[in-house]
């Protein structure tokens with residue numbers, strides 16, 4: 001079994017370690033003159049000089065009142081890191097979450113997210129870890145800070161490798177390696193790449209990635225990582241069935257393992273030694289090494305592999321009871337390991353399904369929104385079209401009403417014109433007669449009186465013949481104007497034809513009618529029309545008939561008025577003659 005796959009705790013521990021080492025170590029600062037520098041310098045001491053880190057952190061917490069809001073958030077990050085270091089995971093998680101949600105400092109929130117991811121993996125909170133990994137992966141393209149990016153890339157690589165996503169894990173590690181700016185960061189990134197390849201069973205003794213990582217970590221003087229990579233080589237010898245080479249290398253790096261004082265490497269070296277010794281048949285030495293491992297740690301992957309070595313040795317030597325005891329212990333720890341692998345895989349798959357579902361829901365929601373927006377646009381367009389139709393309808397209605405109004409007006413005008421004489425604009429014969437008839441009917445009902453007057457211009461032919469037809473027309477118009485001046489609105493006035501006119505004087509006695517008719521005659525006589533300096537005059541004869549003689553019979557009235565007119569002409573013209581009173585015409 002490759003060492004990376006059996007050793008989650010070991011890997012997560014050094015990823016966190018690598019993340020913390022990213023912070024530049026500087027000179028010691030004894031007092032807080034510049035809080036920004038002091039904060040940065042304190043965090044850089046976290047792994048290189050932990051007691052001093054604690055001392056400075058305490059001072060910073062004492063002086064918290066002097067810090068700005070942003071400095072307080074950075075102090076909170078150091079407090080969270082310390083809580084994580086002390087295995088107070090609930091406290092560190094609460095602090096990291098608070099920074100992620102409320103710090104308002106994007107770079108600090110990203111840094112906290114990356115560190116929290118490493119903690120969630122370490123504490124086996126896989127669903128939360130993979131959800132956070134998903135968010136970090138989405139956030140990664142927007143992260144500009146090189147150190148925060150590397151921390152995110154390393155943690156993503158680790159968590160994805162442990163979820164069985166080797167391709168992605170290797171890809172993230174390669175990106176981190178490409179972006180590595182310093183010797184140390186090259187070492188961490190190259191080591192991460194080796195870890196990913198090893199977990200995916202893709203690492204060989206001659207893999208260039210392994211040589212590159214060893215060189216990078218040796219050059220950068222990161223002994224813990226150099227030793228760790230040498231242990232990887234030992235493991236590859238073991239897997240390749242070369243236990244002697246494995247033991248030789250273990251002997252060579254033993255001083256470094258001791259000098260580093262890194263417990264995980266010590267345990268790893270012991271397990272590998274036990275396995276190699278067992279492989280060459282040195283059971284006693286193998287037993288001793290394996291027992292040293294279980295003495296140091298009771299649970300986890302190292303004791304599991306140690307128990308396996310012990311079980312095989314006891315079995316080989318026929319110590320059935322001891323073999324069974326070790327076997328049970330080995331199986332229990334192996335089951336725990338396999339369970340953990342399953343939990344990781346299921347957690348990763350569940351998170352991916354959840355993310356997919358969320359994406360689908362978001363897509364479906366955005367589709368619904370688009371549909372809603374289209375519907376709203378359509379509704380707005382329909383409303384606009386309806387308004388347009390309404391406006392058009394209104395315009396059509398107004399136009400129709402206007403057209404009808406004009407039609408009616410012109411109809412009325414035509415009707416009025418059809419009632420009038422074209423030359424003089426008084427009633428024409430037909431309308432005059434019908435109006436006289438209607439008025440007589442009204443008068444008859446209330447026993448009113450009326451006088452019908454027929455007027456005929458004298459020798460009008462002579463005027464036409466002498467001065468022309470146009471002068472004759474002028475004379476006709478002037479005669480009408482002069483006559484109208486002696487009529488009331490209630491009286492009816494019409495042109496009966498040629499130079500002949502009719503008047504109905506309403507509610508007039510015989511005497512009053514005679515007076516009015518004579519005034520009209522005089523007015524006509526006084527009418528003058530000028531033509532090229534020549535003054536043209538005219539006279540008229542009139543015949544009257546009365547309702548007191550004819551009753552309200554139009555025919556009788558016409559006949560009597562006509563007869564009276566005839567008599568006026570015969571009598572010498574330019575005069576008014578009344579119709580018979582009981583048949584006797586009276587001459588005015």
Ligand SMILES: Nc1nc2c(ncn2[C@@H]2O[C@H](COP(=O)(O)OP(=O)(O)OP(=O)(O)O)[C@@H](O)[C@H]2O)c(=O)[nH]1
Nearest residue numbers: 456457458459460461462464469470472473498499
């Ligand atoms: N200028 C003009 N002349 C008209 C019009 N209508 C009829 N006349 C003329 O009026 C004249 C009427 O002539 P007559 O019927 O002989 O009557 P008169 O000449 O007036 O003679 P007495 O009625 O007997 O006095 C004719 O010459 C017609 O041509 C018109 O609208 N305009």
